[in-house]
Amino acid sequence: MAYLWYDSGMKKLEINSDIFSRGVDDIVTKEELERLLASKKQLRIKLGIDATSPDLHIGHAAPLWKIRALQDAGHKAVIILGEFTTRIGDPTGKNATRPVLTPAMIRRNAAALKKQLGFILRTDKAHFEFRSNAEWHGKMKEWDFLNLCSMVTHSRLIERDMFQERMKKGKEIAMTELLYPILQGYDSVAIKNDITIIGSDQLFNEHFGRFFQEKFWQSPQAIITLKILPGLDGGPKMSKSLGNYIALNDTPEDKFGKAMRLLDPLIIPYLEVYTDIPADQIARIEAELKAGMNPRDAKLIFAEKLVERYHGEQAALRAREQFLAVFSNKKLPARIREVIVYSDNPIEILVETKFASSKSDARRLLKQGGVEMDGKRINEKTAKIEKKSGMILRVGKRRFAILVFL
Numbered sequence: 001m002a003y004l005w006y007d008s009g010m011k012k013l014e015i016n017s018d019i020f021s022r023g024v025d026d027i028v029t030k031e032e033l034e035r036l037l038a039s040k041k042q043l044r045i046k047l048g049i050d051a052t053s054p055d056l057h058i059g060h061a062a063p064l065w066k067i068r069a070l071q072d073a074g075h076k077a078v079i080i081l082g083e084f085t086t087r088i089g090d091p092t093g094k095n096a097t098r099p100v101l102t103p104a105m106i107r108r109n110a111a112a113l114k115k116q117l118g119f120i121l122r123t124d125k126a127h128f129e130f131r132s133n134a135e136w137h138g139k140m141k142e143w144d145f146l147n148l149c150s151m152v153t154h155s156r157l158i159e160r161d162m163f164q165e166r167m168k169k170g171k172e173i174a175m176t177e178l179l180y181p182i183l184q185g186y187d188s189v190a191i192k193n194d195i196t197i198i199g200s201d202q203l204f205n206e207h208f209g210r211f212f213q214e215k216f217w218q219s220p221q222a223i224i225t226l227k228i229l230p231g232l233d234g235g236p237k238m239s240k241s242l243g244n245y246i247a248l249n250d251t252p253e254d255k256f257g258k259a260m261r262l263l264d265p266l267i268i269p270y271l272e273v274y275t276d277i278p279a280d281q282i283a284r285i286e287a288e289l290k291a292g293m294n295p296r297d298a299k300l301i302f303a304e305k306l307v308e309r310y311h312g313e314q315a316a317l318r319a320r321e322q323f324l325a326v327f328s329n330k331k332l333p334a335r336i337r338e339v340i341v342y343s344d345n346p347i348e349i350l351v352e353t354k355f356a357s358s359k360s361d362a363r364r365l366l367k368q369g370g371v372e373m374d375g376k377r378i379n380e381k382t383a384k385i386e387k388k389s390g391m392i393l394r395v396g397k398r399r400f401a402i403l404v405f406l
Helices: 030-038 060-074 103-117 141-151 155-158 161-168 177-193 200-215 251-261 264-274 279-290 295-311 313-328 345-350 358-368
Strands: 025-029 044-049 076-081 128-132 195-199 220-224 338-341 371-373 391-395 399-405
Touching: 025 030, 025 155, 030 220, 044 060, 044 177, 060 076, 060 103, 060 195, 060 220, 060 264, 076 103, 076 177, 103 128, 128 391, 155 161, 155 177, 177 200, 195 200, 200 220, 251 295, 264 279, 264 295, 279 295, 295 313, 338 391, 345 358, 345 371
Parallel strands: 044 076, 044 195, 076 128, 195 220, 338 399
Antiparallel strands: 025 220, 371 391, 391 399
């Protein structure tokens, strides 16, 4: 990890520091945040995590790095796993009701997410709490929930843009989705947080946190909203289903390779939001790009600094060297993982090596023509291959495996 853990007393942070300006979209309200920072108490910083997936990506990590900086100043991260609300499905940004996960799926996802939080956050008790909102929502009695709902009007809930859009298109809105902001808002009451750091798409929900805190005689949380960038392909924000993301669990080499896929117009925004390169250096890179710098050189800087942030300088240098060797000189990576496989069918091999998530996904990869065995391209019409341990499987430009047949 690029960040080193250290013990620190309470440190005063200024409102104009990078934590509260770089990559920040808005603060509600700056005056309240300034008062909190000027106080001598340990602040409670809330971040809610949806348990619909077991993976975090660098988009999720943007608020985590802000929280880490606050931890290093002496404050406490309070991470809320949406165990209860995940069963409903956050409607944010969705134009259709989402499928509901089983409790077992949510528990598996939660274990994976908690491990990944440790890649960035301090996890000692003085600076970290990990809570599930099932603690309070699962025990809430009917009357208490109805009392909570009575504080909110239908018109306030339905004014949400996405709901208005669905109604115009004649699409359904589940009652559970309408109630989601109420449940998320009450989380702030339950943990008595002082600040929440979120993507700007969560602002509607977190205003309910301020609303309910005041109703329950608490000081309203300050809200820091962060810019949401498009995915690597320039389309919607990072999403596992779209394949346009860089996962925290990715190897240094995979992070580097994915970073090099970045569209040219996103280089500067990604440097600002997803790395810790000083702002003056980013400004210099931006000026050089306008003066004719090859965007590939700027992406090499981004990729190296991204990997360095998560894996350290040496890993970043190795990933850069490997990328240049593979993609510039057409050489194979120095290290390729060995995978035990049992089938001679290319579709099943792709699934066994986890290069494909399903047989249909494997067929898609084969049809696209990006699969090679020992340098020979195979396609969806290839029924089987000759079993020879030591064969090199290549999928796309970046993924390799040495096959060991049993």
